[in-house]
Amino acid sequence: MYRMGILAALRSKQTKATVGVMITASHNPEEDNGVKLVEPMGEMLVPDWERYATWMANSSDEDLDSTVKKVTKEAEVDLSVPANVFIARDTRPSSVSLAQSLKDGVTAMESQLTDYGLLSTPQLHYMVRCYNTKQAYGQHTEQGYYKKLAHAFQSLHKLNDVGGGDYSNQILLDGANGVGALKVMQFLNHMESSILNITVCNDGSNGKLNEMCGADYVKVQQKPSSGMPSQVAVKCVSFDGDADRIVYFYTDTNQCFHLLDGDKIATLIAGYIQELLTQSGLELNLGLVQTAYANGSSTKYVSETLKVPVACVNTGVKHLHHKAQEFDIGVYFEANGHGTVLYSKNAEEKILQACEDPSLSKDQQKSATVLKHFVDLTNQTVGDALSDLLLVETILWAKRWTVDTWNASYTDLPNRQLKVKVADRTAVQTTDAERQCTRPAGLQDAINTLIANYQSARSFVRPSGTEDVVRVYAEAATREQADKLAYEVAGKVYDLTNGVGDRPVAPSS
Template sequence: MANNNSYRTAYAFAREMYPKKTKSHLQYGTAGFRTKATDLEHVMYRMGLLAVLRARYKKSVIGVMVTASHNPEPDNGVKLVDPHGEMLEQSWEPWATKFANVIDEKLEDTINELIKAFDITNMNDRVEIVVGKDTRPSSPHLAKAVCDGVLALSGKPIDYGIVTTPQLHYFVVCKNTNRAYGQPNEEGYYAKLTNAFKKIRGTEYTKGNYHNRVVYDGANGVGAKKIKYLKEALGDSLKVDMYNDEIIGSGKLNYMCGADYVKSHQTFPNGLPKDKNVRCCSVDGDADRIVYYYTDDDGLFHLMDGDRIATLAAAYLKELLQQTGIELNLGLVQTAYANGASTDYISSELNVPVAFASTGVKHLHHQALNYDIGVYFEANGHGTVIFSQNTKEKLRAGTRCNSFTEDQRQACSKFLTLIDLINETVGDAISDMLLVETILHEKGWDISQWEACYTDLPNRLMKVTVKDRNVITTTDAERICLTPQDLQDEIDSLAAKYPKGRSFVRPSGTEDIVRVYAEAGTTADADKLAAEVALKVFELAGGIGAPPEIPQ
């Protein structure tokens, strides 16, 4: 039976040091909890408690990351990381929500309830909880609250300080695999990535139309700090020109910069030079997503988002796999936000199977596990590639297989090196950047050649504020709206009016907003379709404020 003293102490400390002061209901979603930092102190403490209980249940190291990613600075957030580096198991999300919202007087009962539900009997085990934080001013105080929660249940917090979210995921996996995945520190992280990158690249830094220079927007966040260490380790193999690193640029986290800003506004971030045909990239506040872009000879902006990164990776992996001669199952996972042109290119031109998952990398990651080699990216630039144990074993065997040609053995060896370059645990902007640079270098491509693979359909994103986002329910990876009644019929009717028209709606995971996506054969049609669907959402789903206007 569990030791009652520890969680009674946790309850008393919560009431004294971290009382629940807010009445607003918080829900643990794809991004964990995100809201104003001033409302999160008690939540952080309680997530420290929950992490210890999760670690004892799983008999593994668990991670806690304090970040709000691409949100502005007044916000902060927290997410738990499971033993294999994945997001918190979905069945535990309601427990996280319950812990965050229960009144102080019921916290002890809730702890008891979870212990009983999962039969956690090892309450005296001093489990390790690794804690990381981003660069927000509120993060140190909130991370301390997490650590206090860990200590209150006699866990052992290991505070890594300021790290990227993907680095924290990496540390968790390293510890839970007894360092088989890598060394659980920043030095080990940089060494693994840069050694693999330089091994594949060799000494020929410029190749064909590819030049070994990239302009990097760090969003004035942790990605700006950490790229400096990577840049030093890369040496001359890749020249990284840094901007928005709290010295050059606005200095304010995610303000007019970062991956989300570039993706949403389809424009250059503040502070970056608009040199023509130069490869640029932006990461977000916690460096787990990345987008590329450039300006052409006519000064027009071109975006290379997560869809483009996914297709580039899938095509290269297929080529390399064919060189090995090994039969493995390669597939790509997208969300409904993926541009229809990218889906057609992948399935028709590359002949790679495409599956769809609900928005959120936890859903894509789960779906990607169905393949030996699973590529997944959201359009926002968040994604990675995961490899089955079967894949790694076959490739290792291939490096020493006498029946293989020398070229096949070398291809197997290169493939294994490429796996070391990829952070399989989660979308990692730094790792993904090195992957993109590796592939472009191998092909000898400049960024315009990458873009020339296919032409995106014009698309538009809108959002509608509603009284209650829960009136919108969806199915088929969020591509079909179930409620309100008749809304999907209206969407289908509107989309049918436009050549290559497609639209879907989905509720926000954190606020009473419905997101509307539309694409069509022309920009004007996409804009009009999005507005028309948004108006139907407003009318049928309880919109508040001014109704959307239809462009003429």
């Protein structure tokens, strides 16, 4: 943390702008902790500086001074330039002491800092962008963040108030015993109480952060979080520990669990924006960005039914964010629920002009106005669970949809994820946005042969970025087929990569 404080100060000097540092380990267990660095426009750290961060982290104490000089020289940092760093932390017990080490690193570089205390990760990203845009994006305060979202959401609620339908404003929210629970409750103080009826569960008063709760738990375990009351057909939402991921879920009258993950959220948002563009007459380039983990049914639904272009990139939000910038309006989500919408300067200007364009009909102007508030409701810096929740609820209200109606837009193919321990993860290399394996020789051919045995099947493998494991993804027409394919592919990975431990074998049914 001390070293990352130094690095943040160097990045601030190099960009001649304010940067941010968030102390969090996101969806990881409470005993873990980590750090996320924030770029001047609220985006994640650029790849070159990820490399410098690795240098700093791996440097010995004796070599730290020379490592700092090496970074300063290679990045062409002018040390005479003043630096300013915003910092914040999540609710982990370790975050307080780690924040002090971070501050020590910043002050060691004779740099200014602002400590925001407890914030969600997306809130800090938002603050940094607001400050660097001289408030054009919003006020760089927590109250300013709430006010901007509340105003946009309530404006959209009134614009879409046409009556009728089965929409319910009742939500059970799983706060993962993290900072998101606190921030939702604070946000609700800025809202008219009749618009949203949110009951916050796992609010941190009992239970450990992310333990048997949170978005990652719901996504991976395919079941509701503990600490939530069992209610049939009630709309449920789960945040992760630092509130940059969100998934929806519910249990139907047959006690069947249904998950609406990042794919469902992305398709809902992309479809709604496309409707607004059509209704307003605006001609803007809309696209959806996914990773290989996106369910095949979602990709087919977007490209064939919604007719929205789909791009696939390597796993990691930074890759999705970068690709989404190539569109006038780029929607991106990982299946785990991390995502947002990006609007180009050209798109925002055209939307604002259309709101007041006398050559357009009243209905066209109204659709453009809805889109303008939808832009304001979006945290364009990074995935934001609260902002994304409000975007989804805006759309469900406008369409008068229940969560069941939303879920019925398309049916996910059953899928299974596994991981195989290997001696060296670099033995596996991929191409085509990680969908095709180029090494070891013969592995992709073996995967193709296995896929051919199943209906609507797809499978890929990719090495972990942090540990010596290879991740396996498989989907097929039935749960049984998806499970069987996943274990068969995992077995091939084990055989061809010097697998460690026991060879993967499907559990007996």
